[in-house]
Amino acid sequence: MTKIEERLRRELGPERVITDRQELRTYECDGLAHHKVIPAVVVLARTTAEVAATVRACADERVPFVARGSGTGLSGGALPHADGVLIVTAQMREIREISAADERAVVQPGVINLQLTRASTPDGYYYAPDPSSQQICSIGGNVAENSGGAHCLKYGFTVNHVTGLEVVTPDGETVKLGGKALEPPGYDLIGAFVGSEGTLGVATEVTVRLTRLPETVRTLLAAFHGIDRAGAATSAIIAAGVVPAAIEMMDALAIEAAEAAVACGYPPGADAVLIVELDGPAAEVAAQFDEVNRLCEANGAFEIRIAADDAERALFWKGRKSAFAAVGRISPDYIVQDGVIPRTALGEVLRRIDDLATGNGVRVANVFHAGDGNLHPLVLFDDAVPGEAERAENTSGAIIDLCIEYGGSITGEHGVGADKAKYMPRMFTDDDLDTMQLLRCAFDPDGIANPGKIYPTPRLCGERPGKHRAGETADRDGAEVF
Amino acid sequence: MTKIEERLRRELGPERVITDRQELRTYECDGLAHHKVIPAVVVLARTTAEVAATVRACADERVPFVARGSGTGLSGGALPHADGVLIVTAQMREIREISAADERAVVQPGVINLQLTRASTPDGYYYAPDPSSQQICSIGGNVAENSGGAHCLKYGFTVNHVTGLEVVTPDGETVKLGGKALEPPGYDLIGAFVGSEGTLGVATEVTVRLTRLPETVRTLLAAFHGIDRAGAATSAIIAAGVVPAAIEMMDALAIEAAEAAVACGYPPGADAVLIVELDGPAAEVAAQFDEVNRLCEANGAFEIRIAADDAERALFWKGRKSAFAAVGRISPDYIVQDGVIPRTALGEVLRRIDDLATGNGVRVANVFHAGDGNLHPLVLFDDAVPGEAERAENTSGAIIDLCIEYGGSITGEHGVGADKAKYMPRMFTDDDLDTMQLLRCAFDPDGIANPGKIYPTPRLCGERPGKHRAGETADRDGAEVF
Numbered sequence: 001m002t003k004i005e006e007r008l009r010r011e012l013g014p015e016r017v018i019t020d021r022q023e024l025r026t027y028e029c030d031g032l033a034h035h036k037v038i039p040a041v042v043v044l045a046r047t048t049a050e051v052a053a054t055v056r057a058c059a060d061e062r063v064p065f066v067a068r069g070s071g072t073g074l075s076g077g078a079l080p081h082a083d084g085v086l087i088v089t090a091q092m093r094e095i096r097e098i099s100a101a102d103e104r105a106v107v108q109p110g111v112i113n114l115q116l117t118r119a120s121t122p123d124g125y126y127y128a129p130d131p132s133s134q135q136i137c138s139i140g141g142n143v144a145e146n147s148g149g150a151h152c153l154k155y156g157f158t159v160n161h162v163t164g165l166e167v168v169t170p171d172g173e174t175v176k177l178g179g180k181a182l183e184p185p186g187y188d189l190i191g192a193f194v195g196s197e198g199t200l201g202v203a204t205e206v207t208v209r210l211t212r213l214p215e216t217v218r219t220l221l222a223a224f225h226g227i228d229r230a231g232a233a234t235s236a237i238i239a240a241g242v243v244p245a246a247i248e249m250m251d252a253l254a255i256e257a258a259e260a261a262v263a264c265g266y267p268p269g270a271d272a273v274l275i276v277e278l279d280g281p282a283a284e285v286a287a288q289f290d291e292v293n294r295l296c297e298a299n300g301a302f303e304i305r306i307a308a309d310d311a312e313r314a315l316f317w318k319g320r321k322s323a324f325a326a327v328g329r330i331s332p333d334y335i336v337q338d339g340v341i342p343r344t345a346l347g348e349v350l351r352r353i354d355d356l357a358t359g360n361g362v363r364v365a366n367v368f369h370a371g372d373g374n375l376h377p378l379v380l381f382d383d384a385v386p387g388e389a390e391r392a393e394n395t396s397g398a399i400i401d402l403c404i405e406y407g408g409s410i411t412g413e414h415g416v417g418a419d420k421a422k423y424m425p426r427m428f429t430d431d432d433l434d435t436m437q438l439l440r441c442a443f444d445p446d447g448i449a450n451p452g453k454i455y456p457t458p459r460l461c462g463e464r465p466g467k468h469r470a471g472e473t474a475d476r477d478g479a480e481v482f
Numbered sequence: 483m484t485k486i487e488e489r490l491r492r493e494l495g496p497e498r499v500i501t502d503r504q505e506l507r508t509y510e511c512d513g514l515a516h517h518k519v520i521p522a523v524v525v526l527a528r529t530t531a532e533v534a535a536t537v538r539a540c541a542d543e544r545v546p547f548v549a550r551g552s553g554t555g556l557s558g559g560a561l562p563h564a565d566g567v568l569i570v571t572a573q574m575r576e577i578r579e580i581s582a583a584d585e586r587a588v589v590q591p592g593v594i595n596l597q598l599t600r601a602s603t604p605d606g607y608y609y610a611p612d613p614s615s616q617q618i619c620s621i622g623g624n625v626a627e628n629s630g631g632a633h634c635l636k637y638g639f640t641v642n643h644v645t646g647l648e649v650v651t652p653d654g655e656t657v658k659l660g661g662k663a664l665e666p667p668g669y670d671l672i673g674a675f676v677g678s679e680g681t682l683g684v685a686t687e688v689t690v691r692l693t694r695l696p697e698t699v700r701t702l703l704a705a706f707h708g709i710d711r712a713g714a715a716t717s718a719i720i721a722a723g724v725v726p727a728a729i730e731m732m733d734a735l736a737i738e739a740a741e742a743a744v745a746c747g748y749p750p751g752a753d754a755v756l757i758v759e760l761d762g763p764a765a766e767v768a769a770q771f772d773e774v775n776r777l778c779e780a781n782g783a784f785e786i787r788i789a790a791d792d793a794e795r796a797l798f799w800k801g802r803k804s805a806f807a808a809v810g811r812i813s814p815d816y817i818v819q820d821g822v823i824p825r826t827a828l829g830e831v832l833r834r835i836d837d838l839a840t841g842n843g844v845r846v847a848n849v850f851h852a853g854d855g856n857l858h859p860l861v862l863f864d865d866a867v868p869g870e871a872e873r874a875e876n877t878s879g880a881i882i883d884l885c886i887e888y889g890g891s892i893t894g895e896h897g898v899g900a901d902k903a904k905y906m907p908r909m910f911t912d913d914d915l916d917t918m919q920l921l922r923c924a925f926d927p928d929g930i931a932n933p934g935k936i937y938p939t940p941r942l943c944g945e946r947p948g949k950h951r952a953g954e955t956a957d958r959d960g961a962e963v964f
Contacts, residue, residue, distance in 0.1 A: 101826055146665060157665050159673075167917075175917045176910075181822060181891050182854070183628060183639050183677070185898045186906065186936060187918045191641075191673020195665070212723045241694045281723075284766030340663060344583060372664075409663050416667045424668065428658075435649075435657045436669045442924035454668060 001040045004061045004085070008043060011053045018042040027068065027086050031133075032076040035418055039066070039080030043087050048166060048174055048204040054087055055202065056172030064448045067202040069110060069138030072131075073145055074336055075417030077197045077453060084448075087202060089140050095119050098210070104163065104180045106207050109140025116208070125210035128155040131413070132321055143203045146195030148413030150246040150320070151277075153371035155211065157413070159194040164207030167193060169200070170444035180207055192439060197415050198450035200443045214279035217245070218289050219313045222301040223270035227251055227366075230272035231346035233299035234370040237276065238343060240295060242288045247371035248275040251350070253330075254323050254365040254378070261326030264319030267303040274301075274370065275316050323367040324378065331363070331380035333389070335396045338414040339403035343373045352402055353377055360395045362388065374412030375403070401426075421456045433457075483522045486543045486567070490525060493535045500524040509550065509568050513615075514558040517900055521548070521562030525569050530648060530656055530686040536569055537684065538654030546930045549684040551592060551620030554613075555627055556818055557899030559679045559935060566930075569684060571622050577601050580692070586645065586662045588689045591622025598690070607692035610637040613895070614803055625685045628677030630895030632728040632802070633759075635853035637693065639895070641676040646689030649675060651682070652926035662689055674921060679897050680932035682925045696761035699727070700771050701795045704756045704783040705749035709733055709848075712754035713828035715781035716852040719758065720825060722777060724770045729853035730757040733832070735812075736805050736847040736860070743808030746801030749785040756783075756852065757798050805849040806860065813845070813862035815871070817878045820896040821885035825855045834884055835859055842877045844870065856894030857885070883908070903938045915939075 008017045018024060019041055028036045040063075045051045058065040064084035071078055071090075080086045092108035095116065099105070100123040105116060113134040117126040130149035131137055137147070142158045143165070155161075164178040178190045193200055224230040227249075234247050250258065252271050258264050266273050276292050278285045296304055307313035327334050341349050350366060357364040357379075365378040377399050381392035400410050400423055410416070410423040424433060433455060441461035443449070490499045500506060501523055510518045522545075527533045540547040546566035553560055553572075562568045574590035577598065581587070582605040587598060595616040599608040612631035613619055619629070624640045625647070637643075646660040660672045675682055706712040709731075716729050732740065734753050740746050748755050758774050760767045778786055789795035809816050823831050832848060839846040839861075847860040859881050863874035882892050882905055892898070892905040906915060915937060923943035925931070 102824070146670075148665075159665070159670065169917060173913055173917070175913045177914070177917070180889070183630075183641070183894075184891050184909070185677075185893050185902070186910065186915075187678055187682075187921050188628075188641065188673040188676070189918060189921065191670040192921075194670070195667075196669055200669075215723070241697070281766050281769055283769035284763050287763055287765035342584070407662070409666050411667050412665075420667070427666070428668065431655055431657045432659070433668075435651060435655070435659070436671060438924040439669050439671065439674075439921060442920040 001063070001083070004057050004063050005041055007057050008041065008054060011057070012043065012050050016044050016050065018044070027071070027080060027088065030068065030071040030073045030076060030078040032074055032079070032417065032419055035076045035079050037080045037082050039086040040083055041085045043085055044091055045087055045089055046091050048168065051087060051089070051202050051204050052168045052172055052174050054085060055168050055170065058085055058448055059171050059446070062446055062448060064451050066450050067140070067144065067198045069141030069144070070112070070136050072133040072137045073141060073415065073417065074338065075411065075415040075419045077145055077415050077417035078141070079418045081451065089202070090138065092204070096205070098123060100125060100210070102180055103210050104207055105210055106205060107139055109138060109143070109203050109206060111139045113137050113139060113142060120210050121213065124213050126213055127161070127208060128211040129158045129161055132324065139206050139208070140203050143194050143206055144196070144198050145415040148369070148374070150248055150369060152413070153247060153369065154243050154245045159191060161209045162190055162194050162206060163209060165190060165193055165203050166205035167201045167203055170446070170449040174204070178207070195415070197417060197453050199440055199454055201449060216282040216285045217277060217279045217313070218285050219275065219277045219307040219316055220293060220296070221266065221305045221316045222274045222276065222296040223267035223303045224272045224274070224301055225270070226300070227272040227350050228347040229300040230274050231350065231370070233274060233296050233301065234346065235343055236295045236299055237292055238371065240291055242291060244276050244292065244371060245279040246275065246277045247369070248320050249273070249366070249368055249370035250320060250323060251366040253363060254367045255319070257326040257330045257365060258319040258323050260329040262318050262322045264315060266319055275320055320367070327365055327378050327380065331382065333381050333383045335379040335392055337375070337377045337379060337396045337399050338411050339375050339400050339408060340412040341373045341375060341403050341406045341408040343371070345406045346370065346373065349402055349406055353399055356395050356398050360391045362392050362395050364395065369412070372412070373408065416454045418453055421452070421454055424454070424456050483545070483565070486539050486545050487523055489539050490523065490536060493539070494525065494532050498526050498532065500526070509553070509562060509570065512550065512553040512555045512558060512560040514556055514561070514899065514901055517558045517561050519562045519564050521568040522565055523567045525567055526573055527569055527571055528573050530650065533569060533571070533684050533686050534650045534654055534656050536567060537650050537652065540567055540930055541653050541928070544928055544930060546933050548932050549622070549626065549680045551623030551626070552594070552618050554615040554619045555623060555897065555899065556820065557893065557897040557901045559627055559897050559899035560623070561900045563933065571684070572620065574686070578687070580605060582607060582692070584662055585692050586689055587692055588687060589621055591620060591625070591685050591688060593621045595619050595621060595624060602692050603695065606695050608695055609643070609690060610693040611640045611643055614806065621688050621690070622685050625676050625688055626678070626680050627897040630856070632730055632851060634895070635729060635851065636725050636727045641673060643691045644672055644676050644688060645691060647672060647675055647685050648687035649683045649685055652928070652931040656686070660689070677897070679899060679935050681922055681936055683931060698764040698767045699759060699761040699795070700767050701757065701759045701789040701798055702775060702778070703748065703787045703798045704758065704778040705752035705785040706754045706756070706783055707752070708782070709754040709832050710829040711782040712756050713832065713852070715756060715778050715783065716828065717825055718777045718781055719774055720853065722773055724773055726758050726774065726853060727761045728757065728759045729851070730802050731755070731848070731850055731852035732802060732805060733848040735845060736849045737801070739808040739812045739847060740801040740805050742811040744800050744804045746797060748801055757802055802849070809847055809860050809862065813864065815863050815865045817861040817874055819857070819859045819861060819878045819881050820893050821857050821882050821890060822894040823855045823857060823885050823888045823890040825853070827888045828852065828855065831884055831888055835881055838877050838880050842873045844874050844877050846877065851894070854894070855890065898936045900935055903934070903936055906936070906938050
């Protein structure tokens with residue numbers, strides 16, 4: 001590594017390059033904190049040229065590189081490589097353009113999600129994707145993970161909001177994908193790049209759609225005895241053709257945690273609460289809000305509160321948004337899981353998660369985006385109790401198996417990263433995975449861009465996969481060593 | 483070709499394989515009828531296995547293949563290869579599943595766009611992308627071209643509605659991309675495949691989102707003296723935060739043609755008409771419809787008609803939908819152009835198109851999706867008059883240059899195909915195009931999947947592009963021979 005260190009110091013200046021072991025520890029993990037790797041070198045990039053110079057150095061020396069924004073990811077996508085360079089984009093925080101006429105903003109990747117919304121508000125706009133970490137997570141990280149959030153039910157994921165990217169590819173070239181227009185000719189590499197978790201290169205500038213602030217926002221909180229009823233209400237709302245901005249659900253244990261942490265004052269005795277938010281033109285929201293209210297009642301809500309003002313609305317959300325951290329009040333340790341199931345299976349899957357928890361002797365709190373079936377079970381445990389961590393891990397893994405069994409997905413919005421690569425073969429056939437890896441090999445034949453993430457079996461890129469047909473006897477596995 | 487012909491007859495049965503020269507002529511062009519090439523062989527596929535067997539035969543013999551649905555494309559995307567196999571998917575017409583609960587349909591690629599809507603209507607759903615050719619165009623062709631339509635302003639393009647694909651890749655493998663869920667983990671190859679115009683393989687099964695039929699649809703027709711006023715009204719509607727299902731514009735010459743063909747009875751003396759359609763919940767539509775009406779008046783509409791019922795609404799659309807064909811009534815020949823400009827530049831660009839037409843001594847009728855700046859200038863000419871065809875071609879090309887000059891795109895919804903590959907370097911740098919071709923080479927290293935389409939300079943796929951950096955002296959062009 002000495003050679004690449006020297007080159008980076010020379011090309012970028014010594015203050016951009018960290019190699020002191022103690023300083024490197026700052027970057028040993030992202031939000032998935034139980035995976036830790038100390039990188040060999042950290043580069044604090046400020047410009048596209050600095051990112052490109054770093055990647056070129058890595059390409060020339062065949063040294064792995066990993067990009068990192070704010071480091072809030074929950075699947076270990078920004079977990080460093082022990083022999084690699086970690087490229088930190090957190091200092092690339094310039095908002096380059098906000099154009100209300102075009103409904104677009106152009107930002108550097110280190111810009112914080114909520115900052116962009118704040119900067120757009122004076123023009124009557126905001127940036128719609130809103131991960132729970134929006135106060136701290138970066139747009140670049142959102143692009144890597146195709147981040148979602150509570151309001152993605154109506155507004156879609158990051159990929160639905162990115163129209164242009166400047167990208168440094170794994171060979172160090174700087175290219176433009178897309179632009180301000182929708183649907184340019186040629187291959188839509190924006191779609192492939194957003195959510196590629198750093199395996200196709202590093203985004204150095206991002207052009208996003210801005211969304212007009214809604215005329216009205218109305219929010220209600222409905223409390224239920226029996227979590228099935230909350231699930232049925234969710235399905236009924238969607239089946240009625242209403243698309244709320246958000247439908248969030250919390251179960252009794254999650255409510256207990258939130259009350260302990262932020263005293264949100266949810267209706268006592270609830271097995272589940274739904275937070276339903278509608279936004280849009282006042283006339284539409286008024287009509288649909290009555291419908292949602294009626295459907296919650298019809299499905300057995302024992303109390304419905306309608307936010308009278310922004311303060312009360314903020315209080316409804318405070319409980320939900322603090323839920324992950326709040327669980328720390330009722331359990332020393334916990335695992336955040338992220339999986340997707342069909343909405344129609346909500347009640348059944350939640351019962352089976354409960355059975356799993358009981359069987360494994362752990363507790364599971366459920367907080368999730370009910371509207372799109374995106375579960376976030378929090379598996380509680382105490383690392384000090386021998387065997388509990390393992391039982392929690394098993395429970396968390398079994399929940400993912402459940403999601404697959406019901407035709408869902410191993411991740412809704414946290415990404416695959418280092419954490420879930422092992423589950424990919426349960427969702428996809430070898431041929432499907434091979435086809436995806438064609439793209440990876442095309443961009444990164446030497447396998448230096450965030451290796452070990454997403455795909456469980458790295459492939460020797462010189463070999464063309466998918467050439468094994470009936471009647472051929474080639475040893476397929478022979479091509480799959482790294 | 484004898485060898486591959488024999489193999490195809492043997493594997494698929496002789497009735498699936500056409501080699502008779504007269505029969506082959508049926509397939510010599512698609513909707514871009516002035517480009518004609520007779521293919522060497524036509525295969526009429528019925529199943530995924532038949533498509534896969536055909537592509538495998540082509541891969542083994544390194545014979546080019548081109549897929550074709552209904553052949554209605556307007557950029558020559560399905561133009562055959564003289565030494566290649568044309569795979570016709572028009573007989574793959576099975577609707578395999580319509581699931582209202584999942585809001586999904588699964589279809590074979592030959593299913594006609596409008597058929598799918600008709601089959602979904604009893605459940606209260608429809609398939610939203612609606613190209614003007616929807617009565618005859620196939621879903622497979624829509625996938626290849628990422629087709630749009632009048633209502634894509636609100637509902638998005640084909641890519642926004644496809645969630646899963648079964649694809650035969652250029653080496654003959656059958657793989658699944660995506661599924662019924664949104665945003666699965668791994669690379670989003672759906673985005674890249676939709677709109678890849680047959681260069682990454684052949685779609686053999688398509689899973690699409692179904693859209694709930696709106697509670698209400700309301701349509702108005704506004705007539706203007708001065709096309710600028712119609713442009714200003716369009717911008718004002720969008721700026722007001724209204725997203726109509728469609729905003730269509732026709733100019734005086736297009737109106738003249740439509741009147742001659744279908745007697746649609748638009749207000750006499752109009753320089754431009756706008757058709758604005760709103761759909762959605764009744765409460766929202768009612769409120770926004772008043773706003774649209776007001777904005778048309780404020781921008782100088784001299785007559786506004788509101789469709790009283792479905793019959794009158796159909797009459798408004800009849801003029802618009804017949805406009806392309808109607809132009810045949812007032813001109814022996816015409817070229818349909820397809821380009822995109824920023825909405826805010828509508829008036830200015832239309833004036834410059836008018837100047838171009840005058841300068842070249844041809845007439846241009848404008849019919850277009852005003853809401854998203856997608857122009858369809860129809861350049862009229864008489865092939866019997868020496869030099870007119872050339873002047874029309876020049877005018878049509880100059881219009882594309884205008885679109886690029888204003889920061890727009892060389893195609894809005896018709897694709898690049900054989901027709902516009904030459905314009906791609908005007909929109910993209912060499913590095914950008916190289917990066918796109920990485921994907922093509924990964925899927926199709928031998929260059930047999932619809933060669934010559936989209937990209938102007940086919941690349942020797944063994945060479946890695948993008949390796950030329952400052953200070954290197956390699957002859958870039960040397961890597962680009964085919």
